[in-house]
Amino acid sequence: MNTDWKLKTPPESEVFVDDDVLAMRAPLVRVHRDDEGTWSFDGPGKNPRPSKKTMLSAVVGAWPHVAALSELDTGGAAVWSWKQHGWASEFECECGSCEQPVAADIDRGSWPSELQPQTILSVEQAALSGQVSLTDIISTPGGIALLGPGDHRRTADLMAPVALANVIRRWPHTVQALRALKEDRGMRWNPENLNWHEYVLA
Known part of the structure; x- marks a missing residue:
């Protein structure tokens, strides 16, 4: 038994990963579970995007920050927040003034000033x-x-x-x-x- 496994979904479960994320052309910044509980991992931009099937364990191995999504339920989605350095849940705004998390690539505004991006x-x-x-x-x-x-x-x-x-x-x-x-x-x-x-x- 894998005692380090954090997610409720078994590691051998089939999941979908954005082609650009798999090819390392885009960061993994959005995770969604459909109504049947199947996981999808996406880069920035509109969904759905071209994707390939793999196992959940392979995704967690390649992108360890995914393991923090143990509370992501069926039908839910989470977006990586570059400013907060963590996952933020997507939600339906009732009041019309909520700031929705957006699946985006890192930008200058979120970049830590003490790190040099070209290093x-x-x-x-x-x-x-x-x-x-x-x-x-x-x-x-x-x-x-x-x-x-x-x-x-x-x-x-x-x-x-x-x-x-x-x-x-x-x-x-x-x-x-x-x-x-x-x-x-x-x-x-x-x-x-x-x-x-x-x-x-x-």
Whole structure:
């Protein structure tokens, strides 16, 4: 049994993922469950969009911030809020003056001022593609690296240079960790508590 599994829907359940999100051309910013409870994961823009079927476990592995949606019920939808760094529920406004969350790409207004979007980070290719989960962010004198499970040693051929803006678009839940990251420290994702923990690099 997977004790870290947070969602009420079984991990082997079939789900739909926006083609652009799967191809890493767009961030995963909207999640919807239809009247039968089937999950759909979308990028910015109007829905429905072209999508492919995969398993829910694969989505959670590739986009860990999805695991925070344990309360998303059948018929519900949630949108990633770049300003609040978390999910916001879509709802029907009764008064006409509510500010609805919008599934959008990150913009300058939401971008943290202390982070430079063009900074190049080193990202493990297997994590970038979703083959393994992103587990660690480390800061060394040589730069910042984002890694999957295992020790921190990687050969150059396993890594890819990625602009910080695209790292955050790929993994929206990394914003706070990247803001807090100090040199010679690491941040490890805790799938149980759905947060990052700082540690000192050996």
